Every structure is written in C-alpha cells, then in structure tokens.
Amino acid sequence: MFGTTLPAVALLAGLACVMPGTVRMATAQGAPAQEGGKLDVNQLFAGTCGWCHSDGGRVAGKGPKLMDTERSDEFIRNRIRNGKEGAMPAFGQMFSDADIDAIIKYIRTLKPDEG
Amino acid sequence: MSKKPNLLAASMLATLGAAVTPAVHAQPVDTARIEAGSPNDWLTYHGSYKSYHYSGLSQINADNVKDLGVAWIHIPGRSTRGLQSMPVVADGVLYYTGSYSRTFALNGATGDVIWSYFPELDDALVARQTHSPYNRGAAIGDGRVYVGTVDGRLIALDMKTGKPAWDTKLIDSQKLTVGFTGAPLYAKGTVVIGAQGGEWPGRGPIFGVDAATGKKKWEFLTVAGTEDAKQSWGNESWRTGGGGGWMPGTYDSETGTIWWGTANPAPLYDWSGPDYKTSGARPGDNLYTSSVIGLDVDTGNLKFFHQELPHDTWDFDSAVGEFVMLDRDGQKLVVHPNKSGFIFVYDRAAKLQNVWPIAQNINFVKSIDPKTGELIGRRDFSAGKVSEPLCPHISGGVSWNSGSYSPATGLYYKLGQEWCMRLEVVKTTPVTQPQVQLNIGANFTIAPPPGGEIYGHLDARDPVTGAKKWEVRYPEPPLASVLSTAGNLVFVPDSRGILHAYNAQTGAELWSHSDGTGHQGGIVSYFANGKQYVAVTAGFGGMATDDYAPTFGGPYKSMSRDDGALVVYSLK
Numbered sequence: 063m064f065g066t067t068l069p070a071v072a073l074l075a076g077l078a079c080v081m082p083g084t085v086r087m088a089t090a091q092g093a094p095a096q097e098g099g100k101l102d103v104n105q106l107f108a109g110t111c112g113w114c115h116s117d118g119g120r121v122a123g124k125g126p127k128l129m130d131t132e133r134s135d136e137f138i139r140n141r142i143r144n145g146k147e148g149a150m151p152a153f154g155q156m157f158s159d160a161d162i163d164a165i166i167k168y169i170r171t172l173k174p175d176e177g
Numbered sequence: 178m179s180k181k182p183n184l185l186a187a188s189m190l191a192t193l194g195a196a197v198t199p200a201v202h203a204q205p206v207d208t209a210r211i212e213a214g215s216p217n218d219w220l221t222y223h224g225s226y227k228s229y230h231y232s233g234l235s236q237i238n239a240d241n242v243k244d245l246g247v248a249w250i251h252i253p254g255r256s257t258r259g260l261q262s263m264p265v266v267a268d269g270v271l272y273y274t275g276s277y278s279r280t281f282a283l284n285g286a287t288g289d290v291i292w293s294y295f296p297e298l299d300d301a302l303v304a305r306q307t308h309s310p311y312n313r314g315a316a317i318g319d320g321r322v323y324v325g326t327v328d329g330r331l332i333a334l335d336m337k338t339g340k341p342a343w344d345t346k347l348i349d350s351q352k353l354t355v356g357f358t359g360a361p362l363y364a365k366g367t368v369v370i371g372a373q374g375g376e377w378p379g380r381g382p383i384f385g386v387d388a389a390t391g392k393k394k395w396e397f398l399t400v401a402g403t404e405d406a407k408q409s410w411g412n413e414s415w416r417t418g419g420g421g422g423w424m425p426g427t428y429d430s431e432t433g434t435i436w437w438g439t440a441n442p443a444p445l446y447d448w449s450g451p452d453y454k455t456s457g458a459r460p461g462d463n464l465y466t467s468s469v470i471g472l473d474v475d476t477g478n479l480k481f482f483h484q485e486l487p488h489d490t491w492d493f494d495s496a497v498g499e500f501v502m503l504d505r506d507g508q509k510l511v512v513h514p515n516k517s518g519f520i521f522v523y524d525r526a527a528k529l530q531n532v533w534p535i536a537q538n539i540n541f542v543k544s545i546d547p548k549t550g551e552l553i554g555r556r557d558f559s560a561g562k563v564s565e566p567l568c569p570h571i572s573g574g575v576s577w578n579s580g581s582y583s584p585a586t587g588l589y590y591k592l593g594q595e596w597c598m599r600l601e602v603v604k605t606t607p608v609t610q611p612q613v614q615l616n617i618g619a620n621f622t623i624a625p626p627p628g629g630e631i632y633g634h635l636d637a638r639d640p641v642t643g644a645k646k647w648e649v650r651y652p653e654p655p656l657a658s659v660l661s662t663a664g665n666l667v668f669v670p671d672s673r674g675i676l677h678a679y680n681a682q683t684g685a686e687l688w689s690h691s692d693g694t695g696h697q698g699g700i701v702s703y704f705a706n707g708k709q710y711v712a713v714t715a716g717f718g719g720m721a722t723d724d725y726a727p728t729f730g731g732p733y734k735s736m737s738r739d740d741g742a743l744v745v746y747s748l749k
Contacts (some may be wrong), residue, residue: 108603109444110615113307113376114723116622117599123622124723145304147720148257152304155611161437 074155103168112148119172125150129172138166203268206317206336208365212430216663217704219266222314222360222425223579224701231661232702236709237748238664242678242688245577248710248747249288252740253279260716260741263314263360263658263699271703271712272336273743274312274360277303278326282339284332285705285712288745294340299328302351307615308373312721313424314360314699317370319388323368325357331386332371343391348372353379354613355421359498364428364435365474367394373493374399374421375440378607378616381420381466385436385477399439399465403479411460417607417616418459419443420466424498424577429525434480435472438513441486441494442466444618445571445601448560451612453488457603458618462487462584467494469513469527483527483550486514490557491541492571493517499579501589501640512582518574518593519545522641533643535593535636536574538626541567563600566624570596572721578657578698582640583661586681589640590596590667594654596631597624623728631728635659635669637684647684649677653729656721657696660711670696670713672725673732676744697722697738708747716741 107118115122131138142162145152157165204210206220212223212320216233237245253260253275264273271285277298282291303310309327316323321333321342329348334341347370350356355373362369373418374381381399386392400418401407407415419442426437442463449457464482467489485495493516501512510530511523518536523529532547543554553725556567573594580591601620608614625631633654637646649669657670666687667679672695678688695717702711717725718738725733 105603105605108601108620109605109617110609112617112620113615116620117601118620121622122727124720147304148310151307155305156614 101164103164106165107168114142117175119169120175128169131169133165138169190559195219204553205320206267206719207221207319208428208430211318211363218268219264219701219703220317221265221427222263222316223427223499226364226428226430228427228500229262229580229584230579230658231583233663234702234704234709235663237662237666237702237711239666239680239687241748242664242666244749245678245688245690245711245746246749247690248745249286250745251281251283251743253281253743255279256741257739258311258714259695259697259718259722259738260262260714260743261311261313261698261719262714264701264712264743265315266701266703267317269703269705272315272317272322273714274315274324275741276310276312278312278324278332280315280322280324280334280339282322282336283580285703285710286708294334294339296326296330296332296342297352298326302328305612306354308355308358308720313358316361316363316425318363318368319366323361323363323388325334325361325370327356327358329356331357331368331384331391333368333388333391345386345391345393347384347386347393348382352612353377355379355472359423360425362425362428362435363388365429365433367474369425369435369437369474371422371424373423373436374419375423375492375496376419376443376445376615376617377421378417378419378443378609379421380415380418381422381440383422383472383477394475397472397477397479399470400442402465406464409461409464411455412457417443417609418463418464418466419616421514422496424496426498427500427502428474432525433474435474436500436511437470437472438497439465439468439470440496441489441492443607444605444616446558446600446619447488447490447494447615448602448604448618449490449557450559451557453490453557457580459488463489469495469521471527472724473619478709483521483523483528483529484554485519485521485550486517491517491567493541493573497575497577501582503582503640505641510641512589514580514591516575516577517541518569520640520643521590531641534574534642535591535638536569536595537593538568538595538597539574540565558600558602560602560604563602566597566627567600568597568626569594570598570623572619572724576721578656578665581659581661581667583681585663585665586661587639588637588646588681590635590637590659590661590671590681592633592635592655592659594633595626595629596654598622599624599628611661623724635667635679637667637681649679649684649686653725655696658699660700660702662702668700668711668713670715672696672698672717672722674715676713691747692742694740695722695725695733711746712745714741715744
C-alpha cells in the first residue's frame with residue numbers, strides 16, 4: 063500500500079511556499095525539514111500530521127481521510143488555524159498563511175498510493 | 178504512622194464479607210498504610226504498592242455476581258476524549274479525575290459529591306496539544322489529593338475540602354507542548370509524576386515533589402539523565418530525544434526505590450538501518466528511553482535500570498506503569514509489561530529473570546533472550562516503504578492500562594492485542610520553535626495480522642513463566658484495565674462498553690452489563706457502608722480508540738468521544 067513518495071507530492075514540496083520564519087527546525091541531526099525556508103509538507107505529515115491523518119492523509123485514521131475531501135479551502139484553513147477541541151490541535155501559531163496554502167495544495171494533490 | 182494490626186483486622190473482616198463501616202476517625206493515608214494495604218480501600222493508581230489491581234473483597238463473588246446491578250452513576254462532564262482515569266478510594270470516599278483534571282470526591286456508597294475542583298488551565302495551550310486533555314488519575318497521601326495537569330502543573334488538594342494546598346508549575350508546557358496526563362504516585366512524603374514525551378522532542382523529566390510544601394525535590398531526565406547516558410545519543414540527539422514517563426509506577430519501601438517505566442525516543446521511527454549505533458536520527462542505545470528505572474525516592478538518583486528496548490525504533494515504550502511485586506518461593510520479583518507485547522520479569526534490582534510474549538503477532542524482533550534481554554533478529558528500518566507490516570500496531574501488544582494479579586489463584590490476568598501496521602519511514606527533523614511539535618518519522622496505517630483478523634484477548638497466565646491457563650477473545654481489542662477479586666472473579670471492561678465478569682479459575686463468563694459507551698480507563702473495588710462496590714470509568718476517545726470507528730465501524734461509528742461516566746455496581 064505504501065509506495066515511493068508520490069510525484070505530485072514531490073512536485074508540491076519542490077514548489078512549496080517560502081516560510082516566513084515562524085517554523086525553525088533544530089539542526090541537531092538529520093536532514094532539515096526545509097531548505098531555504100521552504101516547507102516540506104510531505105515531511106510535515108510524516109512528522110506531525112500523520113499521527114492522525116494516516117498514510118499521509120490518504121486514509122481515515124484517528125483523523126479523517128484528507129484525500130478527495132469535499133471540504134472547502136476556507137474550512138481547511140480555519141481548521142488548521144483553530145483546530146477542533148478534543149480532535150485536532152490548533153496550528154495557527156505554527157503556520158503562516160503561505161504555509162497553510164502549501165498544506166492545502168498538498169491535500170488537493172493527494173493520490174492513492176500505488177505501492 | 179499507621180497501626181498495622183488494626184488494618185489487618187479490618188482487612189480480615191472485609192475479606193469475610195463482614196460489614197465494615199468507614200472509620201469515623203480514619204487513619205491518615207501514608208506510606209505505611211499504603212504498604213499495609215486494606216481490601217476496603219484502593220490507595221494508589223495500582224491499588225497498592227504491590228500493583229496487583231486486585232481486591233481482597235469477596236462479598237461480590239462467583240456465586241452471586243448474577244445479582245450485580247448499578248448502584249449509582251456520576252457524570253463528570255466535559256469528558257473530552259473520554260474518561261480514562263483510575264479512581265482511588267480511602268475510608269469510603271472515592272476520588273477520581275476526568276478530562277481537564279476535573280477532580281471529584283464522592284461518597285462511595287451513594288455517589289453524593291463531597292467536593293469538586295476544576296483547575297483553570299491554559300486553554301490556548303490545550304488547544305494546541307494532541308495528547309490532551311484527558312487525565313488518568315490522582316494520588317492520595319498526607320491528607321491531600323494530588324493531580325497533574327496538561328499545562329505542566331502538579332496540584333495538591335485538601336482531601337476533606339478540595340481546597341488547593343499548593344499548585345506547582347513543573348514543566349514549561351507552553352514551550353515543550355507536553356504536560357501531565359498520568360496519575361502521580363505518593364510515597365514517603367514525596368509525590369512523583371512523569372511528563373508526557375515519547376514522540377515529543379524533549380528530555381522527558383520525572384519529578385519528585387515535597388508532598389507537604391509542593392516544592393520540587395528532584396528531577397530525573399529520562400533522556401541522557403547521566404553523563405554515561407549522554408554518550409548513547411550520537412550527534413547530540415539527546416537534545417530532542419523524547420522519553421518521559423507518562424504512567425505512574427510504584428514504590429518498593431524496603432529499598433526506598435521508585436520503579437518507573439520510561440517512554441520511547443523521538444522520532445518514533447528511525448531510518449538508521451541495522452547500523453543504528455552510529456547512523457540515523459539518534460545513533461546509539463538512547464538511554465534511558467524504553468527502560469525500567471529505579472530512582473531513590475528522596476534524591477531521584479538512579480539506582481538501577483534495564484533498557485527493555487535499546488534504540489527503540491518501533492514506539493514500544495516501557496511507560497506502562499504496571500510493576501507487579503511478587504513474592505514467590507522466597508524470591509522477590511517484579512513483573513512489567515512492555516508495549517511491544519513482551520512481559521519482563523525482574524528481581525528487585527531490575528536484574529532480568531525472564532521474558533515472555535503475551536501478544537501472538539510480534540515481528541519487530543524474532544525473539545528476546547529471556548536470560549540476557551538481547552533483542553534477537555531486530556528490524557531496523559531504512560527510509561522508505563517497509564515491506565512486511567510491523568507487528569504489533571503502534572497502539573501496542575498491550576495497552577497502557579493495567580492487568581491484574583490474583584494472589585488467590587496465582588494467575589495474572591492481562592489483555593493482549595493482535596494488530597499490525599503498514600509503515601513508510603520518512604526522514605524528519607525535530608521542530609522545537611516556537612513550540613515543540615510531534616516527531617513521528619513515518620506514515621502509517623493500521624493493518625490486520627498476517628493471515629488473520631484484528632482481535633484482543635484476556636489471558637490468565639502464570640506471571641513469571643507465562644504459562645497460559647485460559648483465554649477469552651474479543652473481536653476488537655479491549656483497552657481498559659482489569660480487576661480480579663477474592664470473590665473468584667475477573668472483571669473486564671471492553672471497548673464496546675460491556676463490563677464482563679468471569680470465573681477467575683476457569684474463564685467462564687458469569688455476568689455482563691452495558692455501560693453505554695466504550696471503556697478505556699480504570700476499574701476498582703472497595704467497601705463502604707457495609708457493601709462492596711465495583712467502580713468503572715466508561716467513555717471512549719483518544720490515542721488508540723480514535724482508530725476504532727474507521728477500523729471496525731459498527732457501534733464505534735456513533736460512539737461519542739467526548740463524554741463519559743463513572744458507573745458503580747453493587748449487589749442488588
């Protein structure tokens with residue numbers, strides 16, 4: 063079920079928006095999550111979001127399936143910023159508008175894993 | 178100091194089913210009283226320092242359990258992510274906590290509220306947390322009730338009035354994101370509580386706090402807490418190592434030692450491949466994560482440890498707080514379940530005596546040497562798709578909840594879970610600014626075991642050898658704690674919301690009753706106003722249970738994840 067990183071995601075990561083400096087990654091180990099201030103949404107899901115949004119958001123887990131969601135951009139943006147009590151943390155302090163744009167683009171381009 | 182002879186006399190009466198009324202001038206709950214134990218009470222999260230989760234009461238027994246019915250119910254309100262706590266009971270008064278650390282003292286016979294306390298929390302912080310806002314219990318001792326909060330505080334309340342005695346900030350949760358969800362442990366004038374951690378890039382402290390004043394006495398860092406341990410984290414990865422100790426352990430009064438289980442390192446899944454000692458996210462063994470540690474109760478100094486999973490790269494931590502203190506054939510043993518589904522048996526200095534599996538589907542290692550503890554045939558992943566599903570699932574071969582040991586039958590009643598996960602390991606970098614974020618290191622989904630379906634099972638086993646006497650299976654893994662009693666009974670609160678009572682010798686089901694929603698917390702028994710009661714928390718939602726609706730459907734699709742109740746049973 064798990065394949066290599068999806069081309070769409072890789073493309074998205076490559077086109078990811080410039081971070082305004084609100085998220086700084088520690089550099090103690092490993093490859094940085096972002097280079098030149100760009101948010102790597104694929105890594106973001108593998109690090110944080112995937113705890114609930116299984117398989118990078120492709121299937122339902124603790125949180126809902128994100129792939130092919132019918133929710134509007136505005137709804138998703140609001141949910142990322144403000145969260146939902148007892149279900150999803152609020153990330154308004156973590157992400158700029160541009161970051162959230164990148165996350166929404168990631169969600170919109172999710173495809174089933176071909177692995 | 179307690180007077181042991183009186184306690185023992187009361188214990189004997191209660192065991193015989195006699196009417197023992199709560200003492201008018203009850204003795205204070207202190208270390209000696211907890212050590213002496215009494216079937217009338219439930220004085221620590223684990224019942225007593227022995228951690229048996231066993232009641233010596235027999236008024237409710239295998240012959241009359243068919244007449245068990247609901248005596249009273251208490252609704253704590255705001256049970257966001259369900260009700261996960263273990264009540265404690267002293268002198269007929271039941272103390273328990275709900276989400277947001279809402280704390281109650283109730284008349285154990287009637288359910289009447291004696292007092293309640295709702296701490297004011299940092300709501301903005303709580304909104305940013307994932308492992309929140311549930312609370313798993315309180316401790317009692319020296320006339321106070323102790324409860325931790327998700328915003329990093331430990332609060333002491335007067336046992337009689339509920340008024341705060343002190344309120345100590347221990348963790349900078351606004352920076353580190355994590356706080357306290359586990360119950361504290363009271364021992365020898367010290368309150369011990371461990372931080373959340375694991376996948377959270379911090380250093381996972383465990384604290385000892387003066388019970389009288391609230392002043393911090395000591396702090397032990399489960400990540401690189403000693404200079405030797407620091408050497409086991411390459412590339413200074415200890416700075417974001419994870420760890421923690423999010424469930425309460427126990428106390429060995431003979432040696433003045435706190436036993437505690439520590440959580441896993443971060444990221445959960447490393448991409449080191451087999452060369453984990455020198456490569457990957459956190460090269461080395463990563464001491465003292467996924468370990469059992471012994472700390473001096475007065476100083477917090479490390480006395481001994483056993484790392485159950487060196488360089489844990491599967492999120493199978495040792496944070497399960499259950500340390501069953503056995504005396505067998507003149508040998509003093511400690512039985513401790515690891516989340517991986519292996520049960521470790523130690524002597525009282527954490528020297529390994531045996532290891533046996535309770536879960537059937539385990540493949541993160543081929544085996545664990547029962548004499549040396551060496552992980553044989555371990556699977557250390559590289560970045561990318563993991564070809565064969567990893568077993569058990571991230572929710573564990575056992576839950577963080579506790580099993581039960583019955584000294585009457587000599588059997589250990591413990592739930593095992595059979596489930597696996599598909600995994601793709603992804604390189605990540607810890608995020609620490611402006612606030613610490615989860616560091617998983619993978620994408621994953623739940624999966625059935627090879628060639629079979631997901632299920633759970635209650636096993637009745639010898640706690641030292643693992644020899645199985647009987648087993649009961651469930652279509653979905655039960656996650657709550659188990660209770661056994663001198664009435665030859667074993668109680669299992671399951672995930673669908675059914676409370677089952679089994680014959681402790683045979684496993685035959687004798688009684689069941691629906692609590693209306695799934696269980697994922699504690700169950701205790703106590704004596705009040707001449708009657709034995711069984712109290713169980715019901716209320717679903719949270720880390721493991723949030724997977725149930727998409728995985729199993731059925732009743733879980735409509736099961737609330739933001740309510741709960743304390744349901745208390747007695748004979749009709």
